[in-house]
Each structure stands twice: as structure tokens, then as C-alpha cells.
Amino acid sequence: MKQDSLSQSEIIEEDGSSLWNDAWIKLSKNYLALAGLGILILLCVVSLLTPWIAPYSYEQQNLDLGATAPSLQHWLGTDIFGRDMLTRIMYGGRVSLMVGFIATAVALVIGILWGAIAGFYGGRLDAVMMRIVDILYALPFMIFIVLLMVVFGRNILLLFLAIGAVEWLTMARIVRGQVMSLRNQEFVEAAYSLGLSQWTIIRRHIIPNTLGPVIVYTTLTIPSVMLLEAFLSFLGLGIQPPESSWGLLINYGVETMEEYPWLLIFPGVALSLTLFALNFLGDGLRDALDPRTSKD
Amino acid sequence: MAILEVKGLKVYFHTRNGVVKAVDDVSFSVDSGETLAIVGESGSGKSVTCYSLLDLLPKPPARIEGGTAFFDGEDLLTCSPDRMRHHRCNDIAVIFQDPMTSLNPFLTIGEQLIEPLIYHPDKSLIQSRSKARERAIQLLDEVGIIDPDSRFDCYPHEFSGGMRQRVMIAMALITKPRLLICDEPTTALDVTIQAQILKLIKKLQQTHEVAVIFISHDLGVVAGIADKVLVMCEGTIRETGNTDSIFYRSQNEYTKKLLAAIPSGPKKLESRVKPENLIRVSHLKTHFNDYSKQKIDGKYSQIKAVDDVSLNISRGEILGLVGESGSGKSTLGRSILQLVPNTAGIVNFGADQLTGLSPRQLVPWRRRMQMIFQDPYASLNPRMTVYETLSEPLLYHGLANRENVLSKVSELMDEVGLARGHMRKYPHEFSGGQRQRIAIGRAIATKPEFIIADEPVSALDVTIQAQILDLILDLVESHNLTMMFISHDLSVVRYISDRVMILHQGVIVEEGKTEELWANPQDPYTQNLLRSIPIADPILERARIENI
Structure with a gap:
């Protein structure tokens, strides 16, 4: 075997190799995933800098102008109140991306921990934890949000938390199922017989092996969260005009689709672009985090 | 022709x-x-x-x-x-390796048996359900299913492994094939069942005049x-x-x-047994709730996986534990290591009692006793490199620090015969034998005194098996290990153990020095077990099958 001739020093140099390092090396060879990552970073940077680089004000109405098609002054046209669409999409992106990422992160953290603990310990604890999930599933989502709004007042951060607190339920179920099948694998028993603590086993041996389905579900959750926000805003529970989000812009765009199609098309393109980027990145990540896929 | x-x-x-x-x-x-x-x-x-x-x-x-x-x-x-x-339906039939997975669990075995007859592609050969049933029952009888008439409507899970393989054989023969392909038909079966199935295939081949691959x-x-x-x-x-x-x-x-490479004959190394008991097990019981049955008086009935087992293992000894599937041999091993809760009994390690300790109190003991698992494909975390797998016990038990962990892992890899250059590879990049070497390396990483090897070579090819057995013997020698070697393969146990115990339905039926027990088995169960071992010698083996 030619590997036998590798000297000790060569091995030391690549010290620190682990799942995450190897995943990054593999990801960096996957151009589609890199493109997805690039687009996401670009969108995030633009959103962060929007207050300084936006060409117009997002709330200043210009009723004399009204809705105009894309032109040199207004690259993406204006809406029926004469507001610049590019500006509004940029501001909308801030809200949508923030909702998407924060709410999903909340769902991810709660869901993985909840599912992993329930699945790992099993028995009565599992039964209690999963019944709680069932109860929350059964609770009408809208009532839950309205209740939160009534108690705490309307607050954008609260909105993120509320959406995240609903989306984690499915995540917890997916993770629990995975963990239950992993729990009885011999390598987990081997870790236990080495004397590792249960938390170490969950962290090092269980959770990394659930990543595949979790990543796929995450890339599906982010867009659905964005649309959920639009729905809530449409009902007057989320963002209020003149502020905007992609979901809201699309909703308004649908109403005037026949006269002013660009009001629908451009926010739609922004949302779809994000979804594509997320999907490519998610696929790439899933492959990269699975050592069984080829390294080359 | x-x-x-x-x-x-x-x-x-x-x-x-x-x-x-x-x-x-x-x-x-x-x-x-x-x-x-x-x-x-x-x-x-x-x-x-x-x-x-x-x-x-x-x-x-x-x-x-x-x-x-x-x-x-x-x-x-x-x-x-x-x-x-047409050929598949009429002329050529296959018996697959694993009778557990090659039957559809949602159909009765009768339904599966008559499928090729009632859905025959050739319209003129389609038989009526009652006629097909008649033929199926006759075949079930022929392959040795007792009371075939009522078993016809049972589901696969109601049959044992050996019985399912008999059903598979009946299914293969139902279309009266002229060529029968048997793909490792007895590999998944216990040795006594294997002997019966082999005899059955041989007999059916003669009566049905089929060619067999x-x-x-x-x-x-x-x-x-x-x-x-x-x-x-x-x-x-x-x-x-x-x-x-x-x-x-x-x-x-x-x-x-x-x-x-076939392990045969007695152990060649001289015994290293010292007159000091390292492991003492007395009246150990491990029972599980039987969730498949209804509760009686609010309690589940108990499966007695290990039932009142007492044994001693001397320092330096290799104790072979033999039993068929379901005999409780793996559960006994796990019970001794405190990996499953003990129902009753006492396990001592040296002078100290293990039973009754909390998981936290057991941690220092875990370092001193380790386990090698059967399936090298399942016993390694697929997302951890060899380096991570081997360094984990070293770092966790404080046997190495950040500076010297790399050299310690390298030493371990040398010891189990893995090239150091493979350190950054993941388990799937290795063959079965190499994976088992990694698993063995993990087990000896903490410098344990006692190791339980649970069928460590049964998933491996015969030439690889011989290498791994020699590696285990070498390590036992160099690390002064005491070992309990669990296996269903009697030849392997004879090759490696100083003393043998035969376990049947959670109870030890016989024990003794390896060669003494081989020469003169007392218990009928042991006698039957020893008679069932296939011998890689055509003349002896044919005579053996005749006599079963």
C-alpha cells in the first residue's frame, strides 16, 4: 500500500482533520454549493448595508409618479404609491432573511436538543416530551401567535421567536426518529462501554449522525418560514406597511399582477433566488458532511 | 448432459x-x-x-x-x-442468504408460496388457488414444516430462522425448477439448524433431480x-x-x-492462567420485559436472557462462551460489563463489586474492562476518522494529552497492524478486517485488564478471520489480557480458548477445559452441537451428514 510510506511528519501537518474540516474541503470543490453560498452572503451583505446604499427612501410616497415600469431612474420600477421597488425589495430582504435565519435557528436548536434527548433516553421521558410536541401540534398556530402578540405586544423579535417555536416541532420528530435508530447501534454502545458521559455521546456520536436529514429539512424550513411571515403580515400580525418584506411585496404584487406585473416578478425573483441558493448549499452540505460520499 | x-x-x-x-x-x-x-x-x-x-x-x-x-x-x-x-418462473429458482429479510412480512407464507403458480406468465399454466394450496402444503410437509395445513396461513414472523429457510426452499421448489441457485443458504443460521438444512437440500436434490449451484x-x-x-x-x-x-x-x-486458514484443532499457545480470580459472577440474572405478550396482573412476562449464571474467570485466562442465537451469550457479556442492568446477582472485578454502582462510579472501571463488538460495520461511528475514534478513549480517560495523543494513536495503530497513513480515513474506506482492527485498537486503547470479545470474527472472511484471531492472541499475550470470547463457531472457540462454557437458553449446560470437553462432552446438547460442526474434509463431512 502506498499510504504506508507516508512519514510521520506529513501526518502531523494535516492535524486537526475532522468531520468539519473535511466537509469544508469537500464543499469547496462543489461549485454549485459555493455559488449558493456566495449568493446568500451577497444577499446578507446587501441587506446589512441597505440603509446606506439604498437609492431612495422606502416610505416616501410619490403619488404623482404612481406605478411605473423599470426605467433608468427606477431600475425595478415603482409601486402604485410611486415608491422605488429596488429600495423596497432591499428593505424587505432585511426582514425576510432575518426571519428566515433567526426563526430557523431557533427551530433548529430547540428541535435537535428536544428530539435528541427524547430519542436517546426513551421510556417515560420520551413519552412526556413527545406528548408535549403533540399538544403544541394540535394548538392552532394562529391562536398561539395572536395570544403571544396580545400578551407581549407586537414586536418583530417576538415574531421570530413565535415562528421558530412552531417550526421546531417537526424537527424534533425527525431528530427523535433518527436518534432512536442510532441509539441501538453498536458504536453508541461502544462509546458507552468506554465510559463516555451521556452528554458526550449525544454530542459526539449521535447528533453528527443525524445531520443529513436535518440539513435537508432546514433548507426547506427557511423558505416556509419566510412565507409564514408574509401570511402573518398580511393578517396584520407581522410587519406593517410602510415597512416591507418579500412575502408582503409578493402579496401586494399578486393583487395588481395584471396591470403591473413587475410588482410581482421582482420580489418573486428575489425569493426564488434565495431558495435556489439555499437548496444548492443544503445539498452540498449534506454531501460534504457525509464521509461516505467520495472525497474527489 | x-x-x-x-x-x-x-x-x-x-x-x-x-x-x-x-x-x-x-x-x-x-x-x-x-x-x-x-x-x-x-x-x-x-x-x-x-x-x-x-x-x-x-x-x-x-x-x-x-x-x-x-x-x-x-x-x-x-x-x-x-x-x-419464463425461465425464472419455470426452470431456475434462487434461495437467498437471509431468511429474515427474503420473505414479505405482510403476506402469509402460503400466499407467497403459491404466487408463482397463480400468477404464472404462461396463461395455460395458471393453477386454481385450491390446487396451488394443495401443492404448497405437500411441499411444506416435504421440507419438514410440522402441521403444514395450519401453518400455511401464518405470517413469516411466526417462524424461526431455520423454519423460514425451509419455507424459502419450498418456495424455490414449487415451480419444479431444474436449476436451483443457493446463495449462502445456511450462513445466517445456527450450526445445528445448518446441519438440518444442508441435509434437506441434499435430500430434495436427489428426489427432485435438480442441478444445484x-x-x-x-x-x-x-x-x-x-x-x-x-x-x-x-x-x-x-x-x-x-x-x-x-x-x-x-x-x-x-x-x-x-x-x-480454517481454524482447526486445539489451541497451540500454552495457557497463561494464573491462580487468581479476576472476574467472579455469582447467580447473575438478567431478565427483560416481554413486550410482545399481553400484561398479566399489570406486569409483563419476563424473558430470562441470563438465568442464574455463576462463573469465575482467572487472570490471564481466555474463556470461550458458546451458544446458539438467542442463548443469551451476548446479554451475559453485556451484563458482566454492566452495559445492561442486572436483575439479580453479583459481579465482582478483582476484590470490588461492580453491581450496584452508579454510571458515574463505574467510569474508572470502564477503563479497565472493554468490549470488542461483532459487526465492524456498525461498531464504528461512520463520521469519525480512525484518529478521532482511537484518540477519544485516550483523551477521555486522561491517558494522553493534546501533545502526545498523536504519537499514542500511532503506537496503537502499529499494534493492531494498521498503516499510520490511514489515520485520517473514515471507517467506510476500510475493509471488514481492517475495521475490526480499528475496533480492537479502540478496545485496547485504555489498557484494560479484561476484554469481552463478542463474536469478533464472525462477520469476517476465513483468511481475515485467521489474521484477526492471531492478532487477538498476540495482544492477549503482550497486554496480559484476560478475555471472555463469545462465539457460535465452535472451531474458533477451540482454537483460542483455555476453557469453554456452553450456554443454552440463559443457563450454562456444561463447562470444562477445552480439550477435555471436546473429547468427552457430557450434556446431550453439547454432544449435538459438537456433532453439527461442518468439517472441511469431504470424506469425513459426508459421513457426518449421513449420521445426523
Whole structure:
């Protein structure tokens, strides 16, 4: 075997190799995933800098102008109140991306921990934890949000938390199922017989092996969260005009689709672009985090 | 007259990583009423050869690159899908390896048995349900299913492994095939069941006049059943001839290596047993709730996996624990290591009692006793490199620090015979034998005094098995280990152990010094077990099968 001739020093140099390092090396060879990552970073940077680089004000109405098609002054046209669409999409992106990422992160953290603990310990604890999930599933989502709004007042951060607190339920179920099948694998028993603590086993041996389905579900959750926000805003529970989000812009765009199609098309393109980027990145990540896929 | 004649068969797999020549220029023929055994280790192409005849390979990646396979004057490799279906339904049947997964759990066995008769592609041959049922019941009776009339409507889970394999055999024979392909039909079965199934196949072959292709890795099994033997390795034929000439007068290096690798005879190393008890187990019971049955008085009935077992293991001793599947041998091992809660009894390690300690109190003891698991594919975390797997116990128990962990891991890899350059690889990049070396390295990393090896070689090929056994013996020597070696394979246990215990339904039926027990088994169960071991010697093996 030619590997036998590798000297000790060569091995030391690549010290620190682990799942995450190897995943990054593999990801960096996957151009589609890199493109997805690039687009996401670009969108995030633009959103962060929007207050300084936006060409117009997002709330200043210009009723004399009204809705105009894309032109040199207004690259993406204006809406029926004469507001610049590019500006509004940029501001909308801030809200949508923030909702998407924060709410999903909340769902991810709660869901993985909840599912992993329930699945790992099993028995009565599992039964209690999963019944709680069932109860929350059964609770009408809208009532839950309205209740939160009534108690705490309307607050954008609260909105993120509320959406995240609903989306984690499915995540917890997916993770629990995975963990239950992993729990009885011999390598987990081997870790236990080495004397590792249960938390170490969950962290090092269980959770990394659930990543595949979790990543796929995450890339599906982010867009659905964005649309959920639009729905809530449409009902007057989320963002209020003149502020905007992609979901809201699309909703308004649908109403005037026949006269002013660009009001629908451009926010739609922004949302779809994000979804594509997320999907490519998610696929790439899933492959990269699975050592069984080829390294080359 | 040859019923099947294969010439120059080539099957290549076109994968992402290049072309794999799974079968490369293989020729053989089988006569009616004859048994041809194809012998080889995993990956030798023995199954691919047979599956390609029935068009059962996934295409792509597989592609048949050349050759002919004439069955009754018709080339199976080029015939139309309709003709292939005709052959599958009428002429050629397959018995698969694992009877647990090759029956549909949602259909009764009767329904599955009569399927080929009532859905026959040839309209004129379709039989009525009642007639098909009659034939199925007659066959079930013939393969030794007791009370076939009522068992006809049972589901697969209501049968044991051996009984399911009998059902599979009945299913294969129901269309009156002329060629029967058996793909490791007894590998998943216990040794006493294996003996019965082999005898059954042999008997049915004679009464039904079928040609049999018998795929196996087990030379002992082949010795008794085959007329001709074909030895395959890496997709090519290494040697072919009649059984006696292969076993007694082999010309080929590879065949000789295979025959030499079979563990046989007594242990050669001298015993290192010291007169000091390291492990003392008294009246150990491990019971589980039986969730498959209804509660009685608010309580589940108990499965007595380990029932009142007492044993001592001396320092330096290798104790062989033998039992068939379901005998509780793995549970006993796990109970001693406190991996499953004990129902009653006491386990002592040296002077200290392990039973009753909390998981936290057990941590220092875990370092001193380790386990090697059966399946090297399941016992390694697929997302951890060899380095991570081996460094984890070292770092966790404080046996190495950040500075010297790399050199410690390297030393471990040297000890278990792994090249240091493989340190950054993941388990899936290794073969079964190499994976078992990693698992052994993990077990000895903490410098334990006591190791329980739970069937450490049963998932491995015979040549690899011999290497791993020698590695284990070396390590026992160099690390002064005490070991409990759990296995269903009696030859392996005889080769490695100082003392043997026979476990049956959670109870020790017999124990004794290995050679004494071999020479003079007292318990009828032990006698039967020892009689069932296949011997890789055609004349002895044929005589043995006759006598069962």
C-alpha cells in the first residue's frame, strides 16, 4: 500500500482533520454549493448595508409618479404609491432573511436538543416530551401567535421567536426518529462501554449522525418560514406597511399582477433566488458532511 | 448432459471510481442432478456470477461485457425479458442468504408460496388457488414444516430462522425448477439448524433431480454437499475440479491458503492462567420485559436472557462462551460489563463489586474492562476518522494529552497492524478486517485488564478471520489480557480458548477445559452441537451428514 510510506511528519501537518474540516474541503470543490453560498452572503451583505446604499427612501410616497415600469431612474420600477421597488425589495430582504435565519435557528436548536434527548433516553421521558410536541401540534398556530402578540405586544423579535417555536416541532420528530435508530447501534454502545458521559455521546456520536436529514429539512424550513411571515403580515400580525418584506411585496404584487406585473416578478425573483441558493448549499452540505460520499 | 453451460462470462461494474471487474472470464457447467459449489471470500464475484444469469443485477452500474450462458440451448444473457421471466418462473429458482429479510412480512407464507403458480406468465399454466394450496402444503410437509395445513396461513414472523429457510426452499421448489441457485443458504443460521438444512437440500436434490449451484464461503459446508467445486477470487476462477481433488490434491496457492486458514484443532499457545480470580459472577440474572405478550396482573412476562449464571474467570485466562442465537451469550457479556442492568446477582472485578454502582462510579472501571463488538460495520461511528475514534478513549480517560495523543494513536495503530497513513480515513474506506482492527485498537486503547470479545470474527472472511484471531492472541499475550470470547463457531472457540462454557437458553449446560470437553462432552446438547460442526474434509463431512 502506498499510504504506508507516508512519514510521520506529513501526518502531523494535516492535524486537526475532522468531520468539519473535511466537509469544508469537500464543499469547496462543489461549485454549485459555493455559488449558493456566495449568493446568500451577497444577499446578507446587501441587506446589512441597505440603509446606506439604498437609492431612495422606502416610505416616501410619490403619488404623482404612481406605478411605473423599470426605467433608468427606477431600475425595478415603482409601486402604485410611486415608491422605488429596488429600495423596497432591499428593505424587505432585511426582514425576510432575518426571519428566515433567526426563526430557523431557533427551530433548529430547540428541535435537535428536544428530539435528541427524547430519542436517546426513551421510556417515560420520551413519552412526556413527545406528548408535549403533540399538544403544541394540535394548538392552532394562529391562536398561539395572536395570544403571544396580545400578551407581549407586537414586536418583530417576538415574531421570530413565535415562528421558530412552531417550526421546531417537526424537527424534533425527525431528530427523535433518527436518534432512536442510532441509539441501538453498536458504536453508541461502544462509546458507552468506554465510559463516555451521556452528554458526550449525544454530542459526539449521535447528533453528527443525524445531520443529513436535518440539513435537508432546514433548507426547506427557511423558505416556509419566510412565507409564514408574509401570511402573518398580511393578517396584520407581522410587519406593517410602510415597512416591507418579500412575502408582503409578493402579496401586494399578486393583487395588481395584471396591470403591473413587475410588482410581482421582482420580489418573486428575489425569493426564488434565495431558495435556489439555499437548496444548492443544503445539498452540498449534506454531501460534504457525509464521509461516505467520495472525497474527489 | 450439462443443463447450464457458462462460457467466458464477464460482468463489470461501472462506478464513479472506475470500472470494477466483478466477474472476469468465468466458465463452468452444471449437469442435471449435480451440485456445483462456488467458493470464495466476500467480493470474489461468486454471487454476481449467479445473479447475472437471472438478470438480477442492478443495471447500471453492472454491465455484462461478454460471454454466454446456455440453459437448455438458450442464451440467458441475451434472451428477452419475457423469456427471462419464463425461465425464472419455470426452470431456475434462487434461495437467498437471509431468511429474515427474503420473505414479505405482510403476506402469509402460503400466499407467497403459491404466487408463482397463480400468477404464472404462461396463461395455460395458471393453477386454481385450491390446487396451488394443495401443492404448497405437500411441499411444506416435504421440507419438514410440522402441521403444514395450519401453518400455511401464518405470517413469516411466526417462524424461526431455520423454519423460514425451509419455507424459502419450498418456495424455490414449487415451480419444479431444474436449476436451483443457493446463495449462502445456511450462513445466517445456527450450526445445528445448518446441519438440518444442508441435509434437506441434499435430500430434495436427489428426489427432485435438480442441478444445484451452491454459493458459500464455508469450506466445511461445501465439503459435504458439493460434487464439483469452483474456487473464485477477485472475479476470476482460481481452481476448479471435483470436490475430493480440490480438498485433497489442490494445485493452487489460493485454494491452499483458504484451506489452511480454517481454524482447526486445539489451541497451540500454552495457557497463561494464573491462580487468581479476576472476574467472579455469582447467580447473575438478567431478565427483560416481554413486550410482545399481553400484561398479566399489570406486569409483563419476563424473558430470562441470563438465568442464574455463576462463573469465575482467572487472570490471564481466555474463556470461550458458546451458544446458539438467542442463548443469551451476548446479554451475559453485556451484563458482566454492566452495559445492561442486572436483575439479580453479583459481579465482582478483582476484590470490588461492580453491581450496584452508579454510571458515574463505574467510569474508572470502564477503563479497565472493554468490549470488542461483532459487526465492524456498525461498531464504528461512520463520521469519525480512525484518529478521532482511537484518540477519544485516550483523551477521555486522561491517558494522553493534546501533545502526545498523536504519537499514542500511532503506537496503537502499529499494534493492531494498521498503516499510520490511514489515520485520517473514515471507517467506510476500510475493509471488514481492517475495521475490526480499528475496533480492537479502540478496545485496547485504555489498557484494560479484561476484554469481552463478542463474536469478533464472525462477520469476517476465513483468511481475515485467521489474521484477526492471531492478532487477538498476540495482544492477549503482550497486554496480559484476560478475555471472555463469545462465539457460535465452535472451531474458533477451540482454537483460542483455555476453557469453554456452553450456554443454552440463559443457563450454562456444561463447562470444562477445552480439550477435555471436546473429547468427552457430557450434556446431550453439547454432544449435538459438537456433532453439527461442518468439517472441511469431504470424506469425513459426508459421513457426518449421513449420521445426523
